[in-house]
Amino acid sequence: MSERIEVRKTYKLFIGGAFPRSESGRSYEVAAADGTFLANAAKASRKDARDAVLAARKGFIAWSAATAYNRGQVLYRVAEVMEGRRGQFAADVQAAEGCAARDAQAQVDAAIDRWVWYAGWTDKLAQALGSANPVAGPYFNFSLPEPTGVVAASAPQDSSLLGLVSVVAPIVAAGNAAVVIASHGRPLPAITLTEVLATSDVPAGTINVLTGDPAESMPWLASHADVNALDLTGIVDPELAATLERDAAGTVKRVRRPERPDWYGTPSLSRLRGVLETKTVWHPLGV
Amino acid sequence: MSFEYAPAPESRAVVDIASSYGLFIDGQFTEPADGGTFKTVNPATEEVLSEVSEAGADDIDRAVLAARRAYDEVWGPMSGRERAKYLFRIARLVQERSRELAVLETLDNGKPIRESRDVDIPLVAAHFFYHAGWADKLEHAGYGPDPRPVGVAAQVIPWNFPLLMLAWKIAPALACGNTVILKPAETTSLTALAFADICRQADLPPGVVNIVTGAGETGRLLVEHPGVDKVAFTGSTEVGKAIMRSLAGSTKRLTLELGGKAANILFDDAPIDQAVEGIVNGIYFNQGHVCCAGSRLLLQESIADEAIDSLKRRLGTLRLGDPLDKNTDIGAINSAEQLARIDSLVKSGEDEGADRWSAPCDLPERGYWFPPTVFTGVTQAHRIAREEIFGPVLSVLTFRTPDEAVEKANNTPYGLSAGIWTEKGSRILWMADRLRAGVVWANTFNRFDPASPFGGYKESGFGREGGIQGLGAYLDAEAAS
């Protein structure tokens, strides 16, 4: 009997809950750490970025209107569905990063646990970050965190899955919608993750994933007037980061600067705080 | 022509009730040491559902020992991240088995399936879900950088929301790293025993959750056991006081959620149709077996007659009967004892001169039933205005000004909850500021959420359940220093 020829997957973008190819028709070769061919990934264009922002704005309306409890359950569902595909994710990560199987599995497990951690935050943020304020007068005054809106993010270049999840999960746990550009050289685990997102009750448009060169798409996102915040975590070129930050000033976007932390550590709340606004309400007390 | 709804009973086929149950100790069902049992009945039919074990002193010893070992060896040392996953599992299992749990709750308790299905069980899952999220975030809860669990918790719960009260007790305790021995009320043990099976399906380590069934004596043995670090009790003020006395001088920590006599205050600018719904929900929800029930209706005099007419009209549409029927609004009183208590307090109301009106509805021949009842012409001096009836009986009083409403509302040894109905926001907050009650509902009533702290002022108890505040009962912040 002849050896079975495998059926290979086409890796596409994830925009508005659908899997389109790049409107540009372009792709680029993704290689494993040892240089062997893995797949062609879609090379997202300016227009793909624009479409992703449109989808994210729609997604934001539905996602931010959901109850915090519901959002928590949905994010936990992402963890559940990922757990069922642990093996596939480990293989993807191992191929992408060329690491030992055990390390790949550890990264996958940490990524799943990260979803669980953030799932638990959705209905606790207001209690941890909000307050009742004892103003000196007959007023009831309280402050609440609210999502800022559409957040465009560049995922870390090195940590293909855990890094990506660590960037995206806080954005959506806080109630925002995300447009995220996956690791340029290691995009395939991100695309596998989109298959999980598409089947985990995450409303269409809440998370949109582009593959390609962040240097090409991020400037369009940085200057896009309907993007509220910019996460430059995965931008490795300091000059590009500075340029993007300057572009963000045009509509006063909130900016998170590039960083390369140890993704295995327990996160702080800083990523959540960075994509939240504080709203304070005054109301008189009187008969 | 009138629209008569055909019977729409929920099927009992989804539940499988054993003829007898042991005690759930150290991860398995075991026989009680002295072999004592008691019967649990369906209050809507008086049918015996099962025989339940009565835990004695030896059984409590075993349970405390199991809980202590699980605390020392497994649950206490476990990371919050892993504890969280067990709690998430339990939340999911409750969701998956929701219909079975709802039917079982209705059979054993007598509450309408609509309520067990749409209120109790979804809230049970929500409580585990919410607290699961806290298990690995306790350093963010405001109890210091490294808050520690208290240890072994003894928890005694009432019969009005059997599985929900279990969730309110067990979820925060486990999230904070404690192990528990829980005693359900003697008339409503079955869902707690079903919960033991959920712990099995979740692979929860043995001894983390122990369920001991029995009556008051079992509860006394449990809370007085020297191996217990923390006691949490929900139930009557009388028993709460006895527990407080018995713990005096010990190092045990205590939280109490006791009775109430809540005022539901209706101003003349209220959204009247929703207010009537809120009044109905406030006192007739769960047959009035609700410690925070809006059992005193305070009406502004200018709209009193109109509001009472609207209320009576609405009560005429309540459907009393088979709790398993999906269209039933008012189910059975939980026990013969409780029915006798309601009867006697209602009689006192009549004897003391208040005007009784009961909704015209046929009561089934078997089981324990009481029709939705309203007393008008009630004053602060009537027993029905002061004592907790814990039944579908509303006492109506009137007031003239906001100050008078506050005075009357606060004029009770209880302080669990209150309701305010007015379209004027500033008055809501002014009133809320002055009401001596742990929960104040404005233009709504009887809302519960795991994120929202619940508990009383004064003789309604101390400590809170739910929210960030509820974690305090199960955390030892000082150990961190």
Add this chain to the structure above:
Amino acid sequence: MTATLPDASPASLRRFLHGLPGVDEVGAHGRVAMLGTRSIKNQAKAWAIDLAIRMVDLTTLEGMDTPGKVRALCAKALRPDPTDPTTPSVAAVCVYGDLVQVAREVVGDRVHVAAVATAFPSGRASLAVKLMDTREAVAAGADEIDMVIDRGAFLAGDFALVHDEIVAVKDACGPAHLKVILETGELRTLDNVRRASWLAMLAGADFIKTSTGKVVPAATPHVTLVMLEAVRDFEQATGRRVGVKAAGGIRTSKDAIKYLVLVNETVGDAWLDPDHFRFGASTLLNDLLQQRQRMATGHYSGPDYVTID
């Protein structure tokens, strides 16, 4: 409701309408959600389905309507299910004014003919045009007129203008019944729905109707609940019983039965007949017929087993 009824002066109307009790939106939604859990089975369901059929205003209101389309609709209205003669007729057909005569020729006096008038659906025309529109429809044989209120005037607070226009149209109707469309999807708040309901009833409406069907959202259960409360309170205050028509967006038997439950538990038996409650719908009828067949045969029906009009 024991408040003194207003006269038609602007100040009096404003004072009265703003003195009505507010509606708490969350509470209204909660009430509807609770009633939505009512489980209607067996003979109760069969009874409700037949009642719902008898309450349907079978409607076509398209720019592409033709006499042929209206004749087909009328045939369907008379005999909704040709395979089952026990199926009742609907309450009325509802068409544009220029097609009333066609409809009347087909249905005779066996079902009512309702015409939308007053520059339906926007209502943006002069009063003279609206009155002419009404008179012509009545002259052509309409015995029910579905008018729209001037939502612009209502939202601008000119209650007297809205009131007087309804009075004038009612007068132009002569013997025809007047249904007043509030277009609640444009009024937005339930407080506005309650005020508009009272305004229409004070001006003489025989029915108050949720929607034209041309604005989203059309009929919703919570809006209908508030309107039912209004007709209940109005009857208590005046002794006159006004009907309610839920129009647009009701497509399934399940939805229709939920509305009947809403009627039953809000205003009771007195409104459970086609003289006091109607559904304005087109696709609803076929779903009711499929459910009816399902009840009769014990198996599910399909769209090829009911007629398209």
